[in-house]
Amino acid sequence: MRRTLSIRHTVDRHGQPLAELIDNLPGIFAELYPSDMRHLARTLNTAANDLEQGERGLVVYCIQE
Numbered sequence: 001m002r003r004t005l006s007i008r009h010t011v012d013r014h015g016q017p018l019a020e021l022i023d024n025l026p027g028i029f030a031e032l033y034p035s036d037m038r039h040l041a042r043t044l045n046t047a048a049n050d051l052e053q054g055e056r057g058l059v060v061y062c063i064q065e
Helices: 034-052
Strands: 003-011 017-023 057-064
Touching: 003 034, 017 034, 034 057
Parallel strands: none
Antiparallel strands: 003 017, 003 057
16 A cells, blocks of 8 residues: 655745645554654655755655555
8 A cells, every 4th residue: 555645845934944744644543563663754854854955845755655
């Protein structure tokens, strides 16, 4: 099953990079295996790098195939 994470890359009122997690972030009482947590962590790290490098707008990241 393909899982994605939608993140809007934007800036705050001070012009600092800001990410808005739009869809598909595991919610309260989510059950995650260690491999799921690593996939999510890698995805969030990639999104943070993209944001710092100037990415703006809505980006959909693949969490797992």
